[in-house]
Amino acid sequence: xxxLIAAALLLWAILPLSAQxxxxxxxxxxxxxxxxxxxxxNAPFEKMTGITVDVIAVGTGAAITLGVKxxxxxxxxxxxxxxxxxxxxxxxxxxxxxxxxDFILVGPADDPAGAASAGSAGAAFAKIAAARAAFVSRxxxxxxxxxxxxxxxxxxxxxxxxxxxxxxxGMGAVLTMSGDLRAYTLSDxxxxxxxxxxxxxxKVVFEGDPFLFNPYGVIxxxxxxxxxxxYMAAMQYIAWVTSVExxxxxxxxxxxxxxxxxxxAINQTP
Amino acid sequence: MRGPFGKALxxxxxxxxxxxxxxxxxxxxxxxxxIIASVPGIALGVLVALRRFRGRRVVLAVLNALMSLPTxxxxxxxxxxxxxxxxxxGLGILFTPAAIVVGQAVLGLPVVVSMTASSLSRLDPLFSxxxxxxGARPGSILWMSVREARGPxxxxxxxxxxxxxxxxxxxxxxxxxxxxxxxxxxxxIALETSKGDFVLGLALxxxxxxxxxxxxxxxxxxxxxx
Amino acid sequence: MSERRKGAPLFALRDMQxxxxxxxxxxxxxxxxxxxxxxxxxxxxxxxxxxxxxxxxGLIEPAAGTIEFRGMTRARPAVRAHSVMVHQSPLLFRGxxxxxxGYGLRIRRVxxxxxxxxxxxxxxxxxxxxxxxxxxxxxxGGEKQRVALARALVLETPVLLLDEPTANVDPDSRAxxxxxxxxxxATGVTVIMSTHAADIAYRLSDTIVRLEAGRxxxxxxxxxxxxxxxxxERFTRFRVAGRGGPxxxxxxxxxxxxxxxxxxxxxxxxxxxxxxSARNQLRGWVTAIERVGALLRVxxxxxxxxxxxxxxxxxxxxxxxxxRELVVTFKASAVRLY
Numbered sequence: 001x002x003x004l005i006a007a008a009l010l011l012w013a014i015l016p017l018s019a020q021x022x023x024x025x026x027x028x029x030x031x032x033x034x035x036x037x038x039x040x041x042n043a044p045f046e047k048m049t050g051i052t053v054d055v056i057a058v059g060t061g062a063a064i065t066l067g068v069k070x071x072x073x074x075x076x077x078x079x080x081x082x083x084x085x086x087x088x089x090x091x092x093x094x095x096x097x098x099x100x101x102d103f104i105l106v107g108p109a110d111d112p113a114g115a116a117s118a119g120s121a122g123a124a125f126a127k128i129a130a131a132r133a134a135f136v137s138r139x140x141x142x143x144x145x146x147x148x149x150x151x152x153x154x155x156x157x158x159x160x161x162x163x164x165x166x167x168x169x170g171m172g173a174v175l176t177m178s179g180d181l182r183a184y185t186l187s188d189x190x191x192x193x194x195x196x197x198x199x200x201x202x203k204v205v206f207e208g209d210p211f212l213f214n215p216y217g218v219i220x221x222x223x224x225x226x227x228x229x230x231y232m233a234a235m236q237y238i239a240w241v242t243s244v245e246x247x248x249x250x251x252x253x254x255x256x257x258x259x260x261x262x263x264x265a266i267n268q269t270p
Numbered sequence: 271m272r273g274p275f276g277k278a279l280x281x282x283x284x285x286x287x288x289x290x291x292x293x294x295x296x297x298x299x300x301x302x303x304x305i306i307a308s309v310p311g312i313a314l315g316v317l318v319a320l321r322r323f324r325g326r327r328v329v330l331a332v333l334n335a336l337m338s339l340p341t342x343x344x345x346x347x348x349x350x351x352x353x354x355x356x357x358x359x360g361l362g363i364l365f366t367p368a369a370i371v372v373g374q375a376v377l378g379l380p381v382v383v384s385m386t387a388s389s390l391s392r393l394d395p396l397f398s399x400x401x402x403x404x405g406a407r408p409g410s411i412l413w414m415s416v417r418e419a420r421g422p423x424x425x426x427x428x429x430x431x432x433x434x435x436x437x438x439x440x441x442x443x444x445x446x447x448x449x450x451x452x453x454x455x456x457x458x459i460a461l462e463t464s465k466g467d468f469v470l471g472l473a474l475x476x477x478x479x480x481x482x483x484x485x486x487x488x489x490x491x492x493x494x495x496x
Numbered sequence: 497m498s499e500r501r502k503g504a505p506l507f508a509l510r511d512m513q514x515x516x517x518x519x520x521x522x523x524x525x526x527x528x529x530x531x532x533x534x535x536x537x538x539x540x541x542x543x544x545x546x547x548x549x550x551x552x553x554g555l556i557e558p559a560a561g562t563i564e565f566r567g568m569t570r571a572r573p574a575v576r577a578h579s580v581m582v583h584q585s586p587l588l589f590r591g592x593x594x595x596x597x598g599y600g601l602r603i604r605r606v607x608x609x610x611x612x613x614x615x616x617x618x619x620x621x622x623x624x625x626x627x628x629x630x631x632x633x634x635x636x637g638g639e640k641q642r643v644a645l646a647r648a649l650v651l652e653t654p655v656l657l658l659d660e661p662t663a664n665v666d667p668d669s670r671a672x673x674x675x676x677x678x679x680x681x682a683t684g685v686t687v688i689m690s691t692h693a694a695d696i697a698y699r700l701s702d703t704i705v706r707l708e709a710g711r712x713x714x715x716x717x718x719x720x721x722x723x724x725x726x727x728x729e730r731f732t733r734f735r736v737a738g739r740g741g742p743x744x745x746x747x748x749x750x751x752x753x754x755x756x757x758x759x760x761x762x763x764x765x766x767x768x769x770x771x772x773s774a775r776n777q778l779r780g781w782v783t784a785i786e787r788v789g790a791l792l793r794v795x796x797x798x799x800x801x802x803x804x805x806x807x808x809x810x811x812x813x814x815x816x817x818x819x820r821e822l823v824v825t826f827k828a829s830a831v832r833l834y
Contacts, residue, residue: 023451025365034465039449054365056446057461070354071364172465195466226354228362399555400587403580404600404647418589 024233025054027072029143030170032216033057035101035190035260037253044249045240051233061141067091067219070226074234076241078143078216092219094235096242099250099261100215103147105206106175106192106199107133107184115184121209122155129155132163134183136174139166147214148186154211175199188214190260197256215264218242241265274472281473288450289477295367296455297481300435303371307378308427314379315386315426316412320398330387336380341439348373349443365446370454373440378430385429389422390415428486435482455481505564506531506655506686507552512561514547514710522547522710524561529688531566533702534681537690543707545690546584549657552688553581579655580648584663586640593619593635593643594628600651618650619643621679623672638669645673649680656680658689662696674700698755698834714788718758718802720744724751724833731775734833740799745775746831753833762830763804765794766823767814775828778802782820785811792816796824 032038033055042053056063056072060079066072068091075092077083078100086092105115105124113131118124128135137159138145152159165183167174171191178185179199192204218238223231240246242265250263281289318329350356352364352372363369393415401411416423434440438456445452447461455478463471505528514522522544529535529552537545550556551563554575565571565578580600588596597615606614619627622642627635632643641664648656661677662670677700681687691697697704698719706713722736725743727750734744734756744756764770769777780798787793791805794816802824806816814822 025446030464052451054446054448054451056365056448069356070359170464172467173463176466176468198466228354228360394585394587396583396585397587397589399550399581400583400644401589401599402555403553403576404651405576405580405603406599407603410603414589420590 022051022230022233023054024051024074024230024237025056025072026074026076026237027056027058027063027066028076029060029063029078030057031142031144031188031191032076032078034170034172034194035188036194036255037190037250037261040253041241041246041249044245045237048240049233049236051236053237059140059142060146067221070221070229073221073230074237075219075221076216077219078214079146080215080217082146083217083219086219091222091225093222094238095217095219096238097264098216098218098241099247099263099265100213101189101261102207103144103186103212103214104189104192104204105184106178106187106202107205108182109201109203111205113184115205118206120154121151121206121211124206125151125159126155126157128184129157129159132161134181135159135164136178136181136183136185137164137166138171138174138186139168142171143214144171144186144188147212151186151211175202178202190255193255193258193260216261274469274476277469277473278476282477289474291450292453292455292458292474293477293481295453296435296478297485299367299370299441299454300374300431301485303374303434304378304427304431306371307375307430308382311379311382311426311430312386312416312423313412315383315423316390316415318383319387319390319393320411320415330384333380333384337384341377341437342443343439344377345373345440345443348376348440352444364444365448365452367445367452369444370441370452373444374434374437377437377440378434381430381433382426385426386416386419386423389419389426392422393418424489428489431485432482435485436478505529506566508564508567510562510564512551512558512563514544514551514556515559516547520559520710522551522558524548524712527705527712529686530703531686532681532684534677534687534689534700535703535705536697536701537688537705537707538692538694538697539690539707539713540692542709544710545707546659547710548707549581549659549688549690553579553657555581578653579657580651580653581657582644582648582659582661584659586637586644586664588632588635588640588643588647591632592628593624593630593632596632596643597628597647597650600647604651614650614652615646618646621649621676622646623669636666637664638666641665642669642673645676649676654684655686655688658687660691661689662691662693670696695834698757714793715803716760716805718760718763720756720758720800721754722756724753731828732833734831736800738800742778742799744831745828746833747828749833751833755834757832757834758802758826758830760793760803760805762826763802764825765796765804765806765810765814765816766825767821769823770825772825773827774825776824776826776831778824780822780824782816782818782822785816785818796822798824 038055046052060077060082063075063077064082064086067075067086083095087095107115113128113133115124115127118127137148167177171187172195174185175187175191175195179202182201218241220231220234220238221229223229244266247263247266250261253260318326351358352361352369353359398411398415401414436456438460441454441457442460445457447453447457455474459471459474508528509524510526512524513520537548539545551558554572562569565575568574594615597618598611601611601614619625622645624639624642662673665673674696677687704719720736722734722741725733725735727748730748732746732748734746734753736742778798780796782794783797784795785792792808792811794804794806796802796804804824
């Protein structure tokens with residue numbers, strides 16, 4: 001008798017492994033997921049359309065790769081150069097601007113390198129390099145890392161030395177590490193806002209330079225390349241995030257009273 | 271000062287639906303993959319142990335090597351097959367629980383084969399001869415040998431379960447850590463840890479341990495009739 | 497698969513060779529076993545007795561040579577159906593005695609009621625009546641061996657191969673096993689067994705085959721069945737069975753002996769009776785002469801067939817030839833009684 005129950009339980013455990021609803025696969029970045037925006041943004045869409053959005057959060061590089069391989073249906077990432085290449089190479093279609101947040105330089109409360117007084121992001125980085133102050137880098141193919149490299153490039157520097165640590169991890173872990181090491185790091189505002197209460201000893205050291213803008217794009221995977229891609233659902237999703245309602249949800253999303261993202265789509269004129 | 275144990279208990283007993291669902295997903299997926307790996311695994315293990323064939327040593331060496339592959343690598347290999355741009359892309363199982371089951375079955379299979387083979391090679395070599403002389407066919411010999419070595423064979427299945435329930439490379443690569451769908455305890459732990467919430471990560475780890483202990487306990491009590 | 501040839505031996509081996517781990521463990525040029533009776537393989541450990549039994553039962557493949565079973569060459573299915581082997585160590589599997597004994601019948605799809613009946617009978621025969629529900633793992637060595645024997649007997653095959661059936665068995669069980677073997681042979685089952693217990697070999701066997709280092713050694717003993725006629729404090733008189741069977745004088749000993757064994761090289765051949773201390777002198781005539789290595793084996797009929805081993809020159813001196821009348825002389829102490 002015991003064996004029958006065990007066998008029945010086992011069967012029930014194995015069987016429900018396939019889904020019947022339409023599942024739209026969205027590849028996005030870990031920092032986007034960490035910001036907590038997606039459940040809030042996607043819930044009304046799922047209710048309205050009955051489509052389930054499967055969020056696969058990886059680094060920007062991996063998200064683009066998933067798009068190139070056709071394993072997802074729509075991308076939501078923040079790396080304009082990579083996005084443009086993705087479309088130019090024929091893997092993506094119908095790219096739209098969605099929103100932007102910005103990157104900020106966070107660092108130890110006493111700001112040993114004096115980065116707060118810099119006139120631009122590049123200048124702030126240069127001060128850190130000159131002081132050989134500890135700096136933690138994402139060290140992966142993420143949008144944050146790409147932006148960080150762009151700033152170093154603008155400052156005309158190639159960072160190297162024991163003060164410069166490439167972590168190879170997500171934003172949250174890098175922030176925690178910076179807190180522990182009393183180091184500087186470049187972070188997206190959203191992750192910072194959601195974690196700053198836990199990161200004593202760190203503060204926002206530099207912000208506001210338009211160069212630190214972090215714009216997001218949404219792109220559908222090209223159905224000609226991948227006929228099995230859920231193109232119609234992807235277009236519905238793009239419509240939602242760039243719609244008045246969707247943009248409103250984005251604007252109203254906040255952490256601790258602070259708005260994280262600035263919607264961009266509605267400002268575009270056709 | 272709320273530690274991970276406290277957090278774990280709190281998550282389980284305040285009925286945090288998401289945590290229960292994640293634990294259930296982990297259990298379901300890893301049980302399925304262990305069973306799917308065990309059935310051919312035991313049969314192959316018996317064959318490797320009892321039949322002398324050329325290249326037997328090679329097979330055993332390959333099995334041992336497979337067991338030391340990082341799970342991410344196994345995940346990558348299976349991904350290249352089931353990706354939409356891969357040969358089996360048409361099946362469309364990537365980023366579903368089924369994909370994790372497949373990947374974990376690949377992880378568990380060499381464990382079952384290798385451990386079953388080693389436990390069966392400790393059976394008296396004349397045992398299968400005694401069965402043959404009584405008229406047993408190869409199928410019956412296989413079954414009787416497994417029955418004789420029942421304890422170690424079960425251990426091999428549990429070892430496979432242990433390997434897969436605690437792995438994260440395959441689950442992440444092939445499941446995508448999709449909330450409410452393919453998020454398992456291990457991928458959730460990886461996520462929370464990367465977000466910096468170490469306490470939650472540890473708490474989920476404790477829950478994972480409890481799940482593994484539970485499975486071990488249940489199976490050992492069911493097959494206790496020696 | 498050729499048809500069963502009438503009068504074909506049960507097993508016929510030709511140019512057979514069995515190798516293990518690079519060594520040749522069995523090398524037999526020409527050998528056959530007849531249907532019926534008890535054939536006993538004797539020899540030291542490692543002489544190849546077990547290997548030969550396993551080859552006959554089709555459990556191992558020879559590296560070279562052919563084996564015919566009842567005249568058929570590709571006879572594996574027939575061997576499997578008509579013969580069963582009991583290994584030296586019991587090799588029972590987990591479960592009850594009944595499950596073990598009934599295994600062979602169950603896989604032959606014999607109905608449960610009949611399986612139970614036959615198993616009970618087999619267990620009775622080996623003196624383990626009522627043991628059906630005992631767990632095999634808690635039995636003593638002797639009991640386990642008897643269960644293994646019952647497991648084979650229950651199949652009622654015409655051929656039984658037994659490897660050292662009394663080796664791991666306590667003295668009381670030995671008698672039971674011997675009796676079971678004798679009874680089986682009496683019902684027409686061909687028993688081929690190996691042993692290194694000399695008394696069992698001589699008492700039970702109809703034919704003795706001696707193996708030495710993987711080869712069949714030529715017969716070097718005379719094994720004579722009979723019974724003790726009388727015994728006093730000096731000699732025991734043993735009458736050989738058969739018409740005209742001679743009486744052999746043996747050293748005085750007590751016992752119900754049924755077999756007398758005289759080594760072939762203890763027999764002296766002469767033309768005229770010898771004046772010697774030897775107590776046994778028998779007259780007879782030469783019926784066969786065979787070359788065995790460097791020696792000659794001369795068979796002399798003196799009421800029973802006696803074989804003597806002599807050198808060529810010795811044979812020439814007394815002019816051994818078929819039909820020649822000779823005297824066979826041997827000491828009482830040359831005769832061993834079992």
